Amino acid sequence: MPGLNDLRARRASLEQAIEARQRQPGANDPLLAGDLRDLGRLSHELGDFADAQAQLRSALAMHTETLGAEHPETATDINHLGLVLHDLGDLEEACAAFERALAIDEMALGRDHPSVARDANNLAGVLKDMGDAFSAREALDWALSITRKVYGPDHPTTRAIARNRAGLG
Numbered sequence: 001m002p003g004l005n006d007l008r009a010r011r012a013s014l015e016q017a018i019e020a021r022q023r024q025p026g027a028n029d030p031l032l033a034g035d036l037r038d039l040g041r042l043s044h045e046l047g048d049f050a051d052a053q054a055q056l057r058s059a060l061a062m063h064t065e066t067l068g069a070e071h072p073e074t075a076t077d078i079n080h081l082g083l084v085l086h087d088l089g090d091l092e093e094a095c096a097a098f099e100r101a102l103a104i105d106e107m108a109l110g111r112d113h114p115s116v117a118r119d120a121n122n123l124a125g126v127l128k129d130m131g132d133a134f135s136a137r138e139a140l141d142w143a144l145s146i147t148r149k150v151y152g153p154d155h156p157t158t159r160a161i162a163r164n165r166a167g168l169g
Contacts, residue, residue: 078098
């Protein structure tokens with residue numbers, strides 16, 4: 001896991017890249033949106049939730065405009081925004097974000113895609129925190145079936161989801 005100074009250095013480098021990209025003609029493109037999402041994720045990891053939310057909302061708006069509201073990149077932005085909202089304690093909005101990301105990815109990528117497993121796993125965390133253990137178990141069972149099929153039982157992602165599921169009983 002990178003240290004705090006490494007994350008800060010990476011954030012500064014990414015901010016410079018974004019500034020340079022924004023000065024270019026046609027700056028409203030998926031590459032800029034991807035950089036904004038990466039900056040949002042770094043800000044989230046650094047605990048700067050306000051900046052994370054702002055960057056992720058910018059990335060989401062840009063991906064929605066350039067790629068469409070039903071694109072997997074848009075779903076990824078929504079998913080990351082859901083993580084920030086969850087950490088802020090806004091469980092209703094986080095749940096709505098994960099449900100939306102899940103619907104987009106399932107429609108665009110298919111029911112057994114790893115992104116669907118990611119979304120279902122994240123949704124389960126919010127459902128658990130909202131007191132809906134039954135629905136959380138269902139979401140985790142779905143996510144686990146996908147990762148076992150795609151990655152196998154010993155993959156770190158499969159193991160992490162299996163731990164989440166075991167924690168629900």
